[in-house]
Amino acid sequence: MNAPFPAPSPTESTVDAAPGAMLTVRIRRDGGFQAFTVARRPAQTVLDVVTEIQREQDPTLAYRFACRVGMCGSCAMMVNGRPRWTCRTRVAAVAEGDGLTLEPLRNLPVVKDLAVDMEPFFAKWTAAHGAFEPGAVPADDFAVVAPESPERRAVDAGIECINCGVCYAACDVVAWNPDYLGPAALNRAWTLVNDVRDRGQDARLAAVSGDAGCQSCHTHMSCTEHCPKALAPTFAIAGLKRATARAALKRFGAQAFRGPSGRRPS
Amino acid sequence: MSPMLYLAQRGTAVILAMAVAVHLGTILYAVRGGLTAGEILGRTQGNGAFLAFYGIFVVAAAIHAPIGLRSILREWTPWRGRSLDGAMLAVSALLAVLGLRAALAVYLA
Numbered sequence A: 001m002n003a004p005f006p007a008p009s010p011t012e013s014t015v016d017a018a019p020g021a022m023l024t025v026r027i028r029r030d031g032g033f034q035a036f037t038v039a040r041r042p043a044q045t046v047l048d049v050v051t052e053i054q055r056e057q058d059p060t061l062a063y064r065f066a067c068r069v070g071m072c073g074s075c076a077m078m079v080n081g082r083p084r085w086t087c088r089t090r091v092a093a094v095a096e097g098d099g100l101t102l103e104p105l106r107n108l109p110v111v112k113d114l115a116v117d118m119e120p121f122f123a124k125w126t127a128a129h130g131a132f133e134p135g136a137v138p139a140d141d142f143a144v145v146a147p148e149s150p151e152r153r154a155v156d157a158g159i160e161c162i163n164c165g166v167c168y169a170a171c172d173v174v175a176w177n178p179d180y181l182g183p184a185a186l187n188r189a190w191t192l193v194n195d196v197r198d199r200g201q202d203a204r205l206a207a208v209s210g211d212a213g214c215q216s217c218h219t220h221m222s223c224t225e226h227c228p229k230a231l232a233p234t235f236a237i238a239g240l241k242r243a244t245a246r247a248a249l250k251r252f253g254a255q256a257f258r259g260p261s262g263r264r265p266s
Numbered sequence B: 001m002s003p004m005l006y007l008a009q010r011g012t013a014v015i016l017a018m019a020v021a022v023h024l025g026t027i028l029y030a031v032r033g034g035l036t037a038g039e040i041l042g043r044t045q046g047n048g049a050f051l052a053f054y055g056i057f058v059v060a061a062a063i064h065a066p067i068g069l070r071s072i073l074r075e076w077t078p079w080r081g082r083s084l085d086g087a088m089l090a091v092s093a094l095l096a097v098l099g100l101r102a103a104l105a106v107y108l109a
């Protein structure tokens, strides 16, 4: 398998650097790299480093964060060439020697410095019918969903997505085919395909099919490798491939049964 | 890729996997057995099973390969739309014609 990023080093250390050690941080800005030097601190995260640079050295540095605890999904960047959530990434685990290279998230337009425009990412979320569709009339009663049912388990496996865009940055198919909906949107669609209350399944399966849809995934697994929430969009996409194939076969069968007139025999 | 093209590519992949195995197995058997070209042609000539097997093999490849080629071209070149689909149909036809012609030639030889 052709990994687009260097494989994670088995010798990754989370041991803090010696007191007094310094870190050289190269940040991609305005088409080049700008270098900063920051003191290494115990339990320091990559986001801590960026914040320190912005507060102490260059207030014009643009980046994005909110929760700082791995919930909001806003702090993702390329760290030494790999997409990561920076608030939960320890410098000690990813620094190469005393160096850190930070770039804006791949596959998305840069707004400024380390802040990217997430609009295309969320537009694809919508295009993949990533919102619950309740149907025209409200259900009469609560739906009973057994926690052990296969559908509920499939939903559980993918529901904790925080929309960080790490998988989207990791995916080569997104880079090659800018229309491709991408792992996060397709993973979300798969959780809804397994939601027994949803009434928009035919339209959703149609939306995730085609040259922009699940069939374009090559099972490279970069998304699954990099997702900080340890989700597996690759398997969600495989589920969509099966579900859309089944639906297409059913349509084909129904068409053959009805004949070219398009009328169902009574 | 539409779900139907997807099914066609995966379905023909299954046929190809089996056909390639039989194809290679037969070559190894024929070579190890020390058969000459003449002896091989003697067995394939007028052999309906031979023709049916390679007919299916060729048709499967003619369906499978252009679908995959279309994906690659869409990813690596800006080529899209009807002209690409038309070209892939032409590749499919070319593979089918060349392959079936070869199988038929051996059958009739």
Ligand code: HEM
Binding pocket: A217, A218, A219, B010, B013, B014, B016, B017, B018, B020, B061, B064, B065, B066, B067, B068, B069, B071, B072
């Ligand atoms: C042992 C027999 C074969 C098997 C099991 C097989 C299987 C597959 C599968 C599963 C894919 C989809 C890959 C993906 O979507 O990521 C694929 C793609 C492809 N196949 Fe085959 N194949 C076989 C033989 C062939 C032959 C004989 C040809 C050429 C004549 C061929 C040409 C292609 C091409 C061009 C692609 C597109 C590559 C891609 O989508 O990544 N295959 N094959």
Ligand code: SF4
Binding pocket: A170, A171, A172, A173, A174, A182, A183, A216, A217, A218, A219, A220, A221, A222, A223, A224, A233, A234, A237
């Ligand atoms: S498995 Fe599919 S979606 Fe995930 S990185 Fe690979 S091609 Fe992209």
Ligand code: SF4
Binding pocket: A160, A161, A162, A163, A164, A165, A166, A167, A168, A183, A184, A187, A226, A227, A228, A229, A230, A231, A233
């Ligand atoms: S699937 Fe994982 S990597 Fe992708 S957006 Fe959701 S949490 Fe982030």
Ligand code: FES
Binding pocket: A065, A066, A067, A068, A069, A070, A071, A072, A073, A074, A075, A076, A085, A086, A087, A088
């Ligand atoms: S700042 Fe919220 S996930 Fe990193």
